[in-house]
Amino acid sequence: MNGGEPEDLLSKEITESISKAMGEWDWDVDILELGEMEIAGCMGCFGCWMKTPGICVIDDISRELARKMISSDLLVYLTPIIFGGYSYHLKKAVDRMISVVLPFFEKVDGEIHHAKRYDRYPSFMAIGIADSENESEERTFRELIARNAINMHAPRFSSAVILRTDSLGSRQENLVKTLRDMGAVK
């Protein structure tokens, strides 16, 4: 899921690099360009839990995103880092996918979270693009990925931060290392 602006060439380049690296290891990669999709914002109505369980009440492409997410083995978010969080495009999609968990509360390591709706969930990897080094935003981003991983029941997770000023070689190295950490490529 690419949450970059449609005109952001670096996010396109990274998307292609990931797709190519994974393709070499026989992954079937689906690329979703969120910035080019019409995705409505979540209304906070809980309809996906209480009215049409498991399906958002707004009929747009986000239903398909949730289906693809739950049918995949690895979910990859790519986003410019905005104040340590996701871009508007990505966050719209993320907010609309809470239908994949149940409303019910349960304890996970002493903390309360929403229970699983499905038996299995994808592993989760996020790549943040930063304009320049910003320690605080990078820390927030990595925390966010770790927290999201718990809430989406991801069996494994990993995050990487790529600077726009990084060389092509260093960008590729970072990506392959993160994919290796996830066991996605060897």
Place this chain on the structure above:
Amino acid sequence: MTIRKALLLVGSPRGNKSNSFSLGSFLMKKLNENGVETTTMMVKDALKSKERIEDMLKEIDKTDLIVLAFPLYVDSLPAMDIKLLQIISEHRSGSTDKIGFVPMVNCGFPEAIHNKTAISICRNFASRANLEWRGGLSLGGGMAVASRPLEEVGGVARNMINSLEMAARSLAEGEPIPKESEERMALLIAPKWLFIRLGNKMWKKQAKENGVENELNARPYIDD
């Protein structure tokens, strides 16, 4: 130094039918009692057109304090609030006018700690937007408020009310929120076991009212 004006931005997609509005408007009321003139705007409306965005930015330019009240959406702010923060940050680029900023986040989980990443995002935003950090308020178990005015919520809102009264006194003086106010807001509203029991009962009751109690665990996206 005392402040003159405060602006409440309600960052819930549910607008004035939200816990964010209940909490935010109570704080505004208390600021008002402390001599601060207040304005309230719904983010969902403020972002509807260029003209409305301009109106909001004009309000921001006039204010001494911005309070952003929002619900936690997947460990962060609702998408529309990310857009809001980007607009404000761009508008404030290079500005040195002294404006304070306070995020106030509520989540459905009982532990306020879930709000930590959202508060961090807000803090990073404040730094980028040249806004003065005046502390962050973080509430767990927000659904207990049920979008009612805090005065009507009863005993469960006692700590919230105390926290906001304390916060208002300091904020009106141009000071950050005291630690005690932040801590009080973050207290558990019920023991976790009770929260799980009552919460799950509430979901089942709502589903029953909608006639879907037997479909709650549906798995529409896989072939079972």
